[in-house]
Amino acid sequence: MFARTHHGWIGLDIGASNVKLAQVVRRGDRLVLENAAVVPRNVVWQEDNLAEAPAVSAAEEIAAALVTAPQIAGRQAAVLLPSTACQLNTAPEANDHGQVTAIVEGLAAVGIRLEGRVFDFWPALPSKRGEHTVNVLSTGRGWPETAVADLQRSKLSCQTIDGVPHALARAVSHVHPPGPHPVGVLNWSFTSATFVLVDQGQPVYVRSMKNTSLARALVDVAQQLDLEFDEAGELLRTVNLAPHPAMPQDEVAEVLSELLEPTIKSLVAEMEKTLEHLHNLGKNMTPKRLFLAPQTVYLLGGGATLGGVDLLLTQRLRRQVRIWTLNDESESVAAARGVPLCLLGQAIALSALRWEAAT
Structure with missing residues (x-):
């Protein structure tokens, strides 16, 4: 109620x-x-x-x-x-009374100290060796x-x-109400792209994508076209990354697509690594989870404002990418x-x- x-x-x-x-x-x-x-x-x-x-x-x-x-x-x-402002890590799962100690000691062993920080934790996917783990978000x-x-x-x-x-x-x-198979969500923002695998409403797997910052593309556009940073952002919203073959792009649109391509390639490469990892992890789980790698991914953030980006990523990742x-x-x-x-x-x-x- x-x-x-x-x-x-x-x-x-x-x-x-x-x-x-x-x-x-x-x-x-x-x-x-x-x-x-x-x-x-x-x-x-x-x-x-x-x-x-x-x-x-x-x-x-x-x-x-x-x-x-x-x-x-x-x-x-x-x-x-x-x-x-936050750092995400995984730590071994322990019994209820020893979980905080296990987190502090487990992360300290790999050089991450939580003194002076606040943190939260929740269940994560098992490790490659099948060990139960928790996600730890600290700041x-x-x-x-x-x-x-x-x-x-x-x-x-x-x-x-x-x-x-x-x-x-x-x-x-x-x-996307919780169902039998996980769903993906990708927040493509100014500083980076963050992928989250959502299973039964819970963020069981989180990965920050390297070299996917929209800022990188914005700087390139601003420099190449002699624009202010804000102007470059407004111009990027007019781009169509998946134009119809019968309607060729104009010169400015072609330049924008070319300048965005390195960032998009990095995003696709990082997503492919992630999806392959999840597929392999699901095959080795008991019982097997053959659909652990999501067939649907929702896109949010500044990257989702790029025209045609959902169609482009759907083609390159060979799964449904939808704008949230x-x-x-x-x-x-x-x-x-x-x-x-x-x-x-x-x-x-x-x-x-x-x-x-x-x-």
Whole structure:
């Protein structure tokens, strides 16, 4: 039974290049986006590993997002820590009483110390040797403390702090109900691409893809075409990566496709490695899981705004790649706000946590 409240929490996705806000309402058994905003960061984070770095405030961007979306209801919020501020590892599974010790000692053995960090853990896929493992997501204490303080500056009450793996799993579960086979979700963002295998609603496998940063492509486009960084981003949204053979691209479109190709090749190569690993892992599991490598992958993030990217990746990966979307009504609301809905998947999932917390 859902809570009586009509509105979800204020979902805030703190990213490296922007802050995304979303709030949903529940209409019957459907979630519908009601309000949204995307605010560019004052300073874009170029680094890809900030877990041990001093936390960076997003208070100004959060305040700007609230001004941009003035019809927000309530003051309760859920916030997503940036992926660049978190580190994901696997550790041996132990009994309930010894799990934390097993995590600390297991990661210390490979040079990863958790002193001064906060961390969460949950079940993962077995290792190649069949050993039971857990995923461990950690970050410096300063990041969640700064997130709470940032919300308080805008008179928001922080209800929960989430990490990318679970936010992506929730986002895909809203559009692809859990079934007998896992589903994949790929968040292709400014700093990197993160793949999550979702099994029965849980993020059982997480991998950060190397050399897949959209920033790399944006810099190339800006330099080659003598554009400002923001202009390059707007231009990339006009590209069609899977044009119809009977409708040849113009010169600018051809240049854009060529400049994007190295990043796309890296993404495809990383995905192929991941899918092969999952296929082999599933064959060796007891009982065998021949469909552990997902046949469907949902795409979110800035990379999902590239025209035709779903068709291109479907062709190259030989499985269905779909742009994440909630429903037509939410698409209309996002379009009216000038925001692609595929940028808001994690913020929407955060907003919908209002009803999970009430059950």
